Amino acid sequence: MLELKSLDAGYGSFQALFGINLDVKAGEAVGVIGPNGAGKTTLMRVISGLIRPTRGTIAMEAADVVATPAHLIVGLGIAHVPENRRLFPRLTVEDNLKMGAFMPKARAKFAERLEFVFDLFPRMKERRNQMAGTMSGGEQQMCAIGRALMSDPKLLLLDEPSAGLAPVVVQQVFELVKRIRSGGLTVLIVEQNVQQVLKVVDRAYLLEAGTIRASGTAAEMLASDTVKQAYLGV
């Protein structure tokens, strides 16, 4: 579904990603793990068009993502839940969700998608008229995921969904990722919480210093010595 080939990207003269090759097949959940500053967030941003690659290709199904203007990439079926959620704090929950359905194609299905998101997160229905910035971290994460789901995506990009959340809430977020997957949605998830993420994904890539160091199925990654030593503390 999504295929990145020899992709370079960075900020100005600072290069953050070097020759990334990565693919996500329809229906899969794929994780990207790695330490702080490895380029995980840059990878997500380059897929959704917030920054553009300096070299390489990104294909989403038949479409060329690199050639698509940033604001039309969500129309290709890619929805990005950014790092730190990035809700509009002084808009209500419902207005935040409305922004997720901004594209003309999604507007037509607004009522249907809203019902879907409210089914998934009954809490959001209770809080629909509350300012998004006044909710707890976990609720804000739900709202951010809900906002991304409003565009009826094929591929969901999740950037550190567990960051800054209490352990109990982290559990809930990963449960949720499982539920979203079982609905048939393809997921690419970036996480520092390696142990947790490897429980919900099929495959994972290990990103270090802007290059892919290892990849494999979740079980292979859990068994890999590199991953074990560096991230699992065994």
Place this chain on the structure above:
Amino acid sequence: MESFLEIFDIYLLEAVVNGILLGGLLALLALGLNLIFGVIDVTWICYAELVMIGMYGMYFLVQYYGVSYFLAAPVAIVLVAILGAALHYLVIAPLLSGPPINQLLATGGVLFVLQSFATVAFGIDFRNLGIRLPVLAFADMHFSYSRLLAFGAALIGMVVVYLFMTRTYTGTAIRAIAQDRQIMALMGVDTKKIYLITSAVGGALAGLAACLLVLQYDVHPFVGLSFGPITFLICVLGGLGNFVGGFVAAFVFAEIISLGGLFSDLEWGYVLAFGFFIIMMFIRPGGLLARRS
């Protein structure tokens, strides 16, 4: 003594009502400037000059081409809306990534360009629509219909903008962009297009203000100076970019001017209002309804 008090109270009430009527118009002016500042983060120093161009538009349509006032008004509003969009496209957009002082200076430059253009093109004569609306006498008080009409139309204009901002996707995007512009692309929003629409709405508000001001005041190339600075001060007093703050500040200012004018000359009303502004800048530098950060 008793009759004196009665007359005095009537005058007081009349001044209060006139203050409210003036406040509606000032609130409309402040809304346009606040919208641009809150969303695009740019101050249109030349905002009142857009109003001046709109007033000339009304003058020529009504006096020269004999168009009726109510037909000319929408034409003038669209004209100034296009002017606002053009100002953004030609002057602001190329400077958006530059330092804010450049944007400020550029719109300041546009102010002088528009003033000089009006002087060359239209001369320095004071012109008016030649429409004399009657005065409403009510319980010994006198209110001009032009002020009542301006107040009503300003309120309707603000309600329309409110509904646009809260009920439509584009309006919601305009509010969202003011809070986090970097991620708008993830929502499928083309920020450039939203900025252009916002500028056109800001222009349309200036156009509506022009249609209402031209009923009460003569138009000349420097007419912007008589309400440009006060609009700017109202926005600052309310907290730049804070729509509700600007609305409240407009009525506070208008009442000070109107009531101050009651006790002595109208000019003293302005002196009091500007004095009040300076004091408030010491007490509440973030504006009347400063957001807690």
